[in-house]
Amino acid sequence: MVAENTSSPISITLRVWRQAGPKQPGKFVDYQSANLNPNMSFLEMLDVVNDELTTKGEEPIAFAHDCREGICGTCSATINGKPHGPGVGIATCQVYMRSFRDGDIVTVEPFRARPFPVIKDLITDRSAFDQIQQAGGFITARAGSAPDANATPIPKGDADLAMDAATCIGCGACVAACKNASAMLFVAAKVSHLGLLPQGQAERDRRVLSMVQKMDELGFGNCTNFYECSAACPKLISHDFIARMNRDYLKAVIRSGLSPESVSVGGSA
């Protein structure tokens, strides 16, 4: 929930995870951040703190950010124990200082998950998501080979549901929120988006088998139905998609037993 628009300035104590590199130990460091306009964003507050650190000759806090409008999926901080901080259905860059009260201690740390190692301070390496995507998160359609876009009507309900899944921004909050560091919401979103569309049927079995296999290889855990992932998701992607993926996976496993050639995992497309 967004609090009411207000303009009396607040001061907070920022407790930030500082870690110089992947192999160095990290620790929390406190910084005072005073006289903040509640309408400034959380990342703008970090900008201000960083400029102060720079002026003092200290190294600023490294944090991941880019579009600052909740769509690129770059920003990734756990604020007061919650990936992307207070609020529902938003990314870190959409947190505003009006969510905090004067005098609060605000703890900021990187997304914690073994498959997302810390690079520096609040920045983690989430390239595991790219690897899962490369394992099968696509519909093979060479440029130039496509039929007319309206050749295959798609019921609006299917298209809308595919779009619900496709809104995933690949931020990794689902993994950070899960006690098992499961990536199943991320994988399920892609599997469902493509599997719901007629264009995605040819590779449907291959896709789910390959992506799940890669997810397991990379050390992501399994889903144990706590649904913290959906609660932390900036796009509020439903955990129902995990059930859909499990069903797809089961069907694909059975079909691959009957006809392994047609769904063999890996190899060229």
Next chain:
Amino acid sequence: MATLESKVPSGPLADKWRKHKADIKLVNPANKRKYDIIVVGAGLAGASAASTLAELGYRVRNFVFHDSPRRAHSIAAQGGINAAKNYQNDGDSVYRLFYDTIKGGDYRSREANVHRLAEVSVNIIDQCVAQGVPFAREYGGLLANRSFGGAQVSRTFYARGQTGQQLLLGAYSALSRAIAEGLVEMHNRSEMLDLVLVNGQAKGIITRDLITGAIERHAADAVIVATGGYGNVFNLSTNAIGCNATAIWRAYKRGACFANPCFTQIHPTCIPVSGEYQSKLTLMSESLRNDGRIWVPKRKEDCAKEPGSIAEADRDYYLERMYPSFGNLAPRDISSRAAKRVCDEGRGVGQGGRGVYLDFADAIKRLGEAMVRERYGNLFDIYHEITAENAYRTPMRIYPASHYVMGGLWVDYNMMSNIPGLFVLGEANFSDHGANRLGASALMQGLADGYFVIPYTIGDYLATQKPGSRPSADGPEFKAAADNVTAITKRLLDNKGRQPVSHFHKRLGKIMWDYCGMARTKAGLEKALQEIPALRQEFWANVRVPGSADTLNQSLEQAARVADYMELGELLCLDALTREESCGSHFREEFQYPDGECKRDDEKFAHVAAWEYQGEGKAPLRNVEPLNFEFVKPSVRSYK
């Protein structure tokens, strides 16, 4: 003096591209795998080019400064993508899309390029649907469309308010497949910091590994730069924080001409500035203007009142009043200037009087809140998060902000710059939008360039290069360029100044916005041309860049980008000063009609100004490519 040969094929407009494809050289399939192509950037243009060239058999290396290609700023585009499908049966055609685009650009683009863009627009939609892009659909299952500024037909395809995201994820999925198959070698967190020329041809790049700080040399047979625009020269813009001009600026300093830098688009519907700390501005999609009505109070005294308490008769729906036939869907440049004008008159609303209302009360009455929510729900949510206001109850407040740039590196019809072997795609080039871009055309251009233009045209260059003639990255040209990059890095880090980079970026942005924003004057531009070099001097005397060169160092990354903006900003103002006319987004107050519309000077300025670097401290050379209008007659653009 650079040679600017457009290479536009002769013949009837509609046959040019077909004829050109038949005439240009091909590389045979067995030879394609002998060529290395570097693609810098993985937005719509870069990712689509990388995956398509890989599908053709070329060996592709793709470089991005992001942690993943899926982060490129194309992802933030909201409204949609145009295509001349005429699925709505409302009179659209390739010719009409061509005409709207060339008129929308105020007759400052090449006819042949724009027509090609309109032709391939239809293929883009087919390609995206085949990839699984979940465009909005009607209940019958066919694709839905909406209308956008500057057009009187509905030709815009969309995926809620996240069209750019879905198109980019489509291109990213094609790229992912190519990476998995070993056809593309992906270099994430790797920033291009110099272009390498060997015998006058682009044969490689120098990058910095943003994690280890390693300066790396990469040789190739051709280099494609698709690194987006330079809108962040204004500091406050709708661009992502990381968007930068460094790749194209360093290419400029190696001899690539920079075309029409003063054509910068100020988008009319952004959330207004709220304070000094502000790091960026957020766009509210132009699609909102389909159903939202823009107004300000008729009287200054009403500006501080609750909008709901202002009677209908006391409101000025100024776009509907000034442009009755296009109304709230007038093109971006025109809508932006109109907003500025009413605010200059003292009739703006909100903080500092820099805002106008975008009101959905009528739409909610007509369509119901549920339908408005379905069409624009995520935009209303974004607005709520930022302002804590509910736009279903009270009108949005919006104001223009820097959003996109039409200018960029000069390219010929093949998308090749004046440096042989250097190709430039998407927003990074200047080619298709003239002096103003229409809504939903940036996505179209990025994907047209990557999927359907460069795969053909790059062959025409590569066929002239002997397979295996690629130079070694150990050569002296590579060493010199790498040394240049190391020297810039060292200079920034060794500087013993006191101020953080953001301090200078904000000041540069203010100069640019005040003197080279929505309205420009000779005196203002001359002032900017004095202030920018002074600020640049101060930057180098007083900037402090903490940290070291051999680790992840965001201050260093940002410092190098702002250093380049300090130079680019000056060129932008120089171009604006030299172009003594008003056209599209470039509004010189001295050149206007009595009603405040742009007064073009076709006699003197129906050309592309392509600036050529002459060395540090020397004035750049202004080359000219005349624009010949064979098929449309430039007229006074009217949306009344």
